[in-house]
Amino acid sequence: MSKGLTPSQTIGPFYWGTLVNTYRADLAPPGVAGERIELAVSLHDVQGVLVPDGLIELWQANSHGRYNHPDDRRNLPLDHGFDGFGRASTDATGVARFSTVKPGRVPWPEGGLQAPHVNVSIFARGVLNRLATRVYFEGDPALPEDPVLKLIEPARRDTLIAKRDGAGLWRLPIHLGGPAETVFFDV
C-alpha cells in the first residue's frame, strides 16, 4: 500500500510553549564523557538580519562516535544521560546557545570516517521545509579528509565550520540566504 507523504509546513512564530519548554539546550549532564563545548548558533535572513524566532535542533553522536539509536549497531559505549538531541529557540538577538560534548567520528558508508560534526535542523516562520545542515569544528585534524565537506565547492565549506572565540565559545552564523548563504543538505 503506497501512501502520499504528509507535506511540510512552517513552524510559525508561536511554537514556544510545547517545543521549547519541554527540552533543554544542555545536552550533556555532568559525568558524560568527552570534551565539553559551548556552541552559539546565530540565524540570519537573506539580508543578514538576525532571526529572533527560529528553532534550532541538534542531533549528534557521543564522544565515542556512537549514536544513541538502534540502527547504530557498532560496539561502542553509550553514555548514561546523553541521548544526543538538543533544541533551543533563537533569542531576541537571533542566537541559540547549547552546551554539549564534542562528538566523536562516525563512519562513511564507502569506508573511512567522517570528521566530528553535529547535525542541525532549522525551523522558522517563513521557512516551509526543515533546513538541514551540519556544524564542524575549526582546527580539527580530520576536516581535510571529510567526505561530506569534499562534496561542497571549497569557497562554501567555511559556512559549516564553527570557530572558537576569545572566551572559548564555538560560534557559527547560519545564513538562510544572501551572499554568505549556508550550505544546506538534501538528507
Next chain:
Amino acid sequence: MKEETYRRPGGGQHPPNLSPEYKSTTGRSPAKPAIVLPQTLSEITGPLLQTERLDASECDLTRQRMGEPLGERIIVEGRVLDEDGRPVPNALVEIWQCNAAGRYHHPGDQHDAPLDPNFYGGGRARADAEGNYRFVTVKPGAYPWGNHHNAWRPAHIHFSLFGPAFATRLITQMYFPNDPLLAFDPIYNSVPEAARQRLQAAFDMELTQPEWALGYRFDIVLRGRHATPME
C-alpha cells in the same frame, strides 16, 4: 553491510522554499539548491526520545488547567505511518494551537481576542505500537495575520514529529475539512495542489462521541525506507 536508507521525496509533495504569496519566505529561503547527501549513520539515526516521560494530561488539552476551556471540544486521532503504510511505532507527537477565539498563549501574539485562562494550547502524545495517537482539545479559531490585506489563517493545529531518523523529521499543520479560509491561505496553498488535501483532517462520525465531542481523523505519513537487498 549496507544500512537501510530513506526514500527521497519526489517533486510535488512538499512546498517550494520560496512561495512568494507567503511573504516571509522571501527573506528566509536559500537560493542555492540543497546538496544531496548520501545517507550515513548521521542521517539514518535520529532522536527517538523513548525515555521522555509524558504526563497523562499532556494529550488532553482540556485538562491542563483548573477548569475546562471554552470552545468546541474535539478528539483528534490518527496514525503515524510510512509511505508503505507501515506504522511508525511509539512516535512522539507534539502539537500546539491557539484557543477557540483564535489567540495563542504566547507573548508574541498580539491579536485582540481573549486569552482563555483554562487553555494553554500545547500537547504531547506517544503513539502506540501500531502508530495510533490521540488528543483531546478544543477546535482552534481562525486568526488574522499581517501577510496581506484581510489575511486570516484557517483553523489549524501545528504538529511536530521525528520519525525513526534525522532524515524523517517533519513539522506540519493539520487543517479542518470545508474551511472556507483554505482557499485564501498562502501557507496551505504553498503545497502543490495534488498533495494539499493530505493536510486536511477527516470528520469522523465513528470517532465522534455522543453528548461529548466531535471526532477528526488525521493520519501522518513519513518517508519510507528503501527495500533492503536480500543477502
